[in-house]
Amino acid sequence: MELTKLFSSAKIGNVRIKNRIVRSATWLAGADELGYVTDDLIETYQKLGEGGIGLIISGYIGVHEHGSGNYRMTRLYNESYKVGQKKLISTIHDTSDSKIAAQIAHTGSNIIREGYELVGPSPIKVPRSIKLVRELSINEIKEIINAFIKTGTFAYECGYDMIQLHGAHGYLLSDFLSPYTNKRNDEYGGSVENRVKIIEDIYQGLRDKLGKEFPIIIKLNSHDNLKNGLTLEEGKEITKKVVALGLDAVEPSTGRTNPKYTENKSFPAVVTKNPEDENYFSQIARELKPLMNNCALILMGGIRNPLAAERFLDEEIADFISMSRPFIYEPDLVKRWENGNLDSAYCTSCNACFGTVLKGRIYCPIKHKQDKKSIKH
Ligand SMILES: Cc1cc2nc3c(=O)[nH]c(=O)nc-3n(C[C@H](O)[C@H](O)[C@H](O)COP(=O)(O)O)c2cc1C
Ligand code: SF4
Numbered sequence: 001m002e003l004t005k006l007f008s009s010a011k012i013g014n015v016r017i018k019n020r021i022v023r024s025a026t027w028l029a030g031a032d033e034l035g036y037v038t039d040d041l042i043e044t045y046q047k048l049g050e051g052g053i054g055l056i057i058s059g060y061i062g063v064h065e066h067g068s069g070n071y072r073m074t075r076l077y078n079e080s081y082k083v084g085q086k087k088l089i090s091t092i093h094d095t096s097d098s099k100i101a102a103q104i105a106h107t108g109s110n111i112i113r114e115g116y117e118l119v120g121p122s123p124i125k126v127p128r129s130i131k132l133v134r135e136l137s138i139n140e141i142k143e144i145i146n147a148f149i150k151t152g153t154f155a156y157e158c159g160y161d162m163i164q165l166h167g168a169h170g171y172l173l174s175d176f177l178s179p180y181t182n183k184r185n186d187e188y189g190g191s192v193e194n195r196v197k198i199i200e201d202i203y204q205g206l207r208d209k210l211g212k213e214f215p216i217i218i219k220l221n222s223h224d225n226l227k228n229g230l231t232l233e234e235g236k237e238i239t240k241k242v243v244a245l246g247l248d249a250v251e252p253s254t255g256r257t258n259p260k261y262t263e264n265k266s267f268p269a270v271v272t273k274n275p276e277d278e279n280y281f282s283q284i285a286r287e288l289k290p291l292m293n294n295c296a297l298i299l300m301g302g303i304r305n306p307l308a309a310e311r312f313l314d315e316e317i318a319d320f321i322s323m324s325r326p327f328i329y330e331p332d333l334v335k336r337w338e339n340g341n342l343d344s345a346y347c348t349s350c351n352a353c354f355g356t357v358l359k360g361r362i363y364c365p366i367k368h369k370q371d372k373k374s375i376k377h
Pocket of ligand 1: 024025026027028058059060103166168169219253268269270300301302303322323324325326349353354362
């Protein structure tokens with residue numbers, strides 16, 4: 001089987017991407033403590049570009065000081081952050097023909113780092129902890145909407161090829177989508193329409209600033225595995241809504257990165273033990289694809305085998321294939337496939353990379369061990 005589709009170019013909005021392979025947003029804890037881009041992070045992105053990926057989606061970028069509650073995530077909410085971001089983008093554009101999207105986010109109630117206040121649509125108690133989420137006032141919601149628009153505009157000015165809104169994984173925008181976390185009864189809560197309104201306001205604000213041509217895409221929770229949470233039926237309604245708004249691509253996802261919420265039932269980066277568990281989002285994509293009209297569907301979730309990726313494109317379940325963990329292990333995976341070595345990604349989806357965060361930038365300890373062994377021999 002030839003990888004004809006996987007290595008054919010396609011467009012998201014007006015931006016042509018050289019192949020169908022996307023690096024799904026991956027926070028690498030590679031900024032400095034204040035969220036400024038480091039040379040080490042630039043070098044890591046350069047390797048991803050040189051490795052042949054069509055579209056690299058950045059790790060999430062904080063739109064607000066209070067919404068940057070994870071270790072060494074990049075931030076972009078004032079002019080001072082633009083210098084490093086511009087350097088990162090120009091390095092990628094100068095050294096490869098990969099495109100790059102800025103994923104912009106507010107961490108909301110999904111805070112990993114100490115010292116940040118948990119905020120969200122409603123005063124929910126975070127399960128299995130004593131922490132209470134502080135309900136955002138309407139004025140604060142408007143301030144956050146403006147923060148998204150400002151960061152998106154900065155991303156455009158820095159040279160990013162597109163913007164991805166982070167509407168997944170229990171961060172602020174997805175907390176608005178889920179009835180588990182959103183119990184408001186004003187214009188930002190209640191009906192599906194109202195729960196999507198924050199995304200709609202951000203999108204319209206960005207369109208007004210950036211015009212029709214600049215692609216705006218979204219990573220979107222389609223359900224969250226929470227009792228009384230977001231069901232797939234509602235997720236479908238939300239998908240239809242963002243497609244109708246005019247977003248250029250949707251990357252459906254699920255759950256929360258804080259597994260305490262979901263009692264370990266749902267985590268976007270699933271630990272898989274064998275090839276049968278791979279492609280764990282493809283069934284959902286099959287249900288969502290018919291709702292997409294001309295909006296591209298980016299399929300993520302445990303994809304490791306290039307032949308399976310080709311099949312998903314061929315069967316028109318997806319327009320693009322995205323992966324995260326495989327590129328932590330092998331930044332040059334796409335080149336390897338392109339050069340004819342079609343072994344599945346060497347990443348075993350074990351999630352040991354998450355454990356490296358306290359040592360600095362996230363890396364693959366499995367690969368590290370292997371490299372050390374091969375140096376000894
Ligand atoms: C270390 C790490 C960091 C991640 N950071 C982000 C992020 O910043 N934004 C996001 O939307 N998803 C993030 N994810 C989730 C991935 O983008 C992806 O949805 C998930 O890992 C499933 O894809 P995979 O099986 O190819 O890894 C992260 C995943 C990992 C492993
Ligand atoms: S530690 Fe390495 S092999 Fe395990 S999931 Fe992370 S990148 Fe993949």
